[in-house]
Amino acid sequence: MSGKFFDTSNLRGDVYGGLTAGVVALPLALAFGEASGAGPIAGVYGAIIVGFFAALFGGTGSQITGPTGPMVVVFAGVFSSLSGDPSLVFATVVLAGVIQIAFGVLGFGQYIRLVPYPVVSGFMSGIGCIIIALQLARLFGHEPAGSGTIPALLEVPNAVSDPHFGALFVGLLTLAMVFTWPAKWGKVVPAPLAALITGTIIGLYIEGLPILGDIPTGLPGLVVPTIESDTAIIIFEAAFILAVLGAIDSLLTSLVADNMTRTRHNSNRELIGQGLGNTVAGFFGGIPGAGATMRTVVNIRTGGSTKISGMLHSLLLLAVVVVLAPLAEKIPHAVLAGILVKVGYDIIDIAYLKRAHKGPRFDLMLMALVLGLTVFVDLITAVLAGVVIAALAFVKQIADEQLRKASGADGEEDHSLSDEEAAIYSQISDDITLFDFGGPLSFGAAADLGHQVRERVGRHDHKALLLDFSQVSFMDVSAARAVETITVDAHSSGKRVYACGIRDEVDGVLSGLGVNEYLSADMQYPTREAALRAASVWIKED
Template sequence: MSSATKGASQSRDAYFDFSNLKGDLFGGLTAGIVALPLALAFGEASGAGPIAGLWGAIFVGFFAALFGGTGSQVSGPTGPMVVVFAGLYAALGGNPGLVFAAAVLAGLMQIAFGLLRFGQYVKLVPYPVISGFMSGIGVIIIALQLARLFGHEPDGGGTIPAFTAVPHALANPNLVALGIATLTLAIVFTWPKRLASIVPGPLVALVVGTLVSLFIPGAPILGEIPTGFPDFVVPTFDTSTLLIVLEAAFILAVLGSIDSLLTSLVADNMTRTRHKSDKELVGQGIGNALGGFFGAIPGAGATMRTVINIRSGGRTRISGMTHAAVLLAIVISLGPLASKIPHAVLAGILVKVGIDTIDFSYLKRAHKGPRWDLALMVLVLGLTVFVDLITAVAVGVVLAALAFIKKLADDQIAAVGEAAPRQSSEEEVNMLSRAGGRVMLFDFGGPLSFGAAADLGHHVRSRAGNKVEIIILDFARVPFLDVSAVTAVETIIEDAEDNGREVYFSGMSTHVAQLLEKFAAPNVPGQEETRFSSRLEALDTALDRLRAKGAPVPAE
C-alpha cells in the first residue's frame, strides 16, 4: 500500500477526519447562519420561547454530530418535532419540569432504539405514509402562523383553534405586522437561488423585517431574550400528567428518529456515502436528552440545513459541530438584538417552511400511481392535522401492511388456481396429461402468507373436483410456514381424506416438515411413502399408484 493510500485510509478510519477541514468549516458556518432564523422561529412556535429554539439547535446540533452516524448531517429543531412539542407545552401549561422531562425521556428512548438496532425498521414505513404525515405537519405549521401574520395569536394550541382564530385576525389586522409579514413572504419566496449560497433568504428576511420594525414600530416583537448559558432544568413527574408526558416522549422519539434517518438517506444520496442508522439514533438521543436538562426544545436531522451544509462543502461531523458553535457564539452575544425581531417575521419564515414540508412532488404525480397509495396519503394527512401524529402513522402503517398482504395473498392464490403450475417442465406437463386429470399438482410458489391461508383450502378443494384421486403439494419454494399456513395445509389434508384422496408432498424442507409434523394432524405428513424430494418423483409414484388401482395410464 502506498503512503498516500495508507494516509487516506487512516483519515477515513479516524473519528475526526480533517482532510476536508476547510469545506467542513465553511459548510458549518453557512448552515449555522441559515439555522439562526429557523431556530428562533421554531422556538417561538413551540411556546418555550426563541432562546429554547436556539439552545435546541446548539445541543442537538453538536452532540448528534459528535456521536451520530451521518457525517454531513446538521441537526436541530424541525417542523414535526416542534408541532408535537408545542402541543405538549400547551397541554402541561408550560411547566418546565414536566415539559422537558418529556424531552429527556424522548432522548433516552432514541438511545434505546439505537442500542436495540431499531434503525433498520424505519425504512419499512411506506412512502405514502411518510408523505402524508410530512404534508400534514406542513399544514399544521402554516395553520399555526396564519393569525400571527396579521399580528394576532392563535386561540390556544392545536390546528382547529389556529384555524378558528383566522377570521378575527382578518377582521382586525395589525397593519404594520401584516406589512412586515408580506415583506418577509416576498423575500423568502423570491430570493434568488444564486444568492442563497452566499446569504440565505430567511436570514435576509429576518434582518430586513427587523429593521423595518425599528423604523415603523407597532408590530408585536419577541421582547427580552436571556443571554448567557441556560439554567439547569430538573425534570419532574406528576401522576396526573405522567401518561401525557410518556406519550409525548414516545411520539417525539419515534418522530425524531424517522425525521433524522430520512435526512440521513438524503445526505447519503448527495455524498455517495452510507450512514449508520443505529449510531445516528444514539447521537440524536444524546443531544435531545442533554438538551432537555437545559430547557432546549428537542430536534432531529434537518433536511434543508443538511443539504445547505453539503452544498457548501461540509462532509464530516466537524461541519455539524461548527454549525452549533456558530449558534452558541450568537446566543452569547446577540440576545438583545434578537429581542427586537417581530413575530410576523418569524411567522412568514415558518409559512415558507410549512409549504416546503408539504410533499407537492408526490401530489403532482399521485394520479399516475395506484389510487390506494394516494388515498392512504390523504388519510394520513387528515389524521395528522386533525387527530395526532402517532395515530396517523400507526393507522397508515397498519393499512399499508394489510394492503400489501392482500396483494401478496391474491398473487399466491392466483398461482395455486392456475391450470398448470408455474415453472413446470415439459416432462411434468406430460406426466400430468397422462394421469388424465386424476392427479393434481399444486405449486405454492413461495412463502405462504397468512393472508393467502384463509382461502387456500377452498381453492384446492374447488380445483380438485370429483375426478382427482391424488393431490401433490409442492413446497420446494416455501422456506417457512406460520401457524395460519400450517392450519390451511392441515385443512387440505383433512378434506382430501374425507373425499378418499391421497396427498403427496414434494420438495419439503426439514424445517417445514418438522413444523407440520408437530403442529398438524398426527402422522401427517410423517409417512415416508407420501414425501418426495422432487415433483418428478412424486408424479412418477402417483402414476404407479394409479396403475396399481387399475386406472388406464398411457406409457411415455
C-alpha cells in the same frame, strides 16, 4: 465514512459547510423556538445542543440536526398541556432522548424506515399544514387565543378583518423574500436570514409592532426534570411520539444525505446520537430536534461531509447566543411567521400531490387519511393508522395473488416443469392436481387456501394431489393449518396426497403441530420429479 472518529481529510469543506448551515439554522431556530411556546432562545439552545451531540455520536457524517417542524408541532402541544412548567416539559424531552437511545441499542433503526411512503407523505404534509395554520393569524399581527390547529384557524377571520398593517407589511415582505429569493444570492446570504434581517430593520420604524422582547443571553441553566403522577401519562405518551417522529425524521434525512454523498449511514448509531442530543438538550432547556433535511442539504452542497461540519454549525450558533442575543429581541413575530410559512410549505409533499392522481388510488386515499388525522387528531394516531392500513392492504394483495394461483385462474398448468417432469405429468394430468405454493404462504391467504384447492381438485375430479413445497422457506401456524385443511379434505374425499421439497424447518413446524398426520413420510419426496414418478406408478396401477 472513515474509520477514524474525526476525519480531517475534508476540513476546509466541513468548515465552510458547517458555518453556512449555522447561518441558515439561526432564523429557523428562533422561529421554531417561538412557535414551540418555550421562547426563541430555547430553539437556539436546542439547535446547539442536539446539533452538537447528534453530530459527534451519530451515524450520518454530513447530517445537520436541530429543531424541525414535526418535533416542534408535538412539543408545542406538550408545552401547552403541561402549562409551560419547565421541569415537566423538559422531562418529556429527556425521556424522548432516552427512548431514541433504546431504539438504537435494540437495533430498531432498520424497522423505523419501513413506514410506507404514502404514510410518510401524509403526516409530513399534515405537519406542513399545521405549521402554516398556526402562523396565519400572526402574519396579521394577531395571536391565537389557544394552542392547537383549531384555535389558530378560528383566529384567522378576526385577524383578516382587523389586521395590524405594520405586521402584515413585514409578514408579506418576508413571504415574498423567502419564496422568490434568487438561488445565486442564496449562496451568499440564505433567504431566511436575509428576510430576518430586512424585516427586523423595517420593524424598528413601525410603531406597536409585536416583537420577541427579552431574550436571555449567555449559557443555558440546568433544568431538573420531574414527573408527577397526574401528568405521567401525558409525558410518557408525548415522549414516545417525539422519539418516533424524531427517529423517522432523522433517518429520512439520512437517506437524503446518502443519495447526495454516495455513502451509507448507520441507522442505529444515528438514533443513539439523536437520543444523546435530545437527552442533554432536555437538561438545559433546549427544544427537541431531529435531522433537518434543508440544513443537511445546504451543508453538503457547500462542502460539508463529516461530523466536524455539524459540530461547527452548533458552535457558530453558540457564539451568536453569547454575543448577539440582545439584537434578536427586536425581531417581529410576523417575520418569524413568514419564515415558518415557507418551512411549512416546503414540508408539504407538493411533488407527490401533483402526480398522485396518476398513481394507485389506494395510496392517494391513504395519504389523504393520514394527512387529515395528522391535522385534526394527532400524529401518532395518523402514523399508526396509516401503517396498519397499508400493511393490511399489502397482505390482501399478496393473499389475492396466492389464491388466484391456487384456484388455477392464471391458467399456468405447466408450473415451470422440466422436460422430464413435463413428460411424466402429461401422462397423468387427467388424474392429478399439481399445486405449487410458489413461496412462503401469507396468513392472509391461508384462511381461504383450503377452499381454493378443494374447488380446484373437485373441478377436475382427480385421484391424487401433489403439494410442491420447494419454494416454501418458512411456515407459520396459519399456513400450517391451511396445509392440514388441504390434506384432511383430500383424505376424506378419497384422494391420495403426495408432497415434495419439504425443508427441515417446514417439516419441523408441520410435525410439531401434528399437521402431517395425513402427509406420511413415505408420501414425501425430495424432488418434484420423484413425486411425479411415484404418483404415476400408483395411478397406472390403480
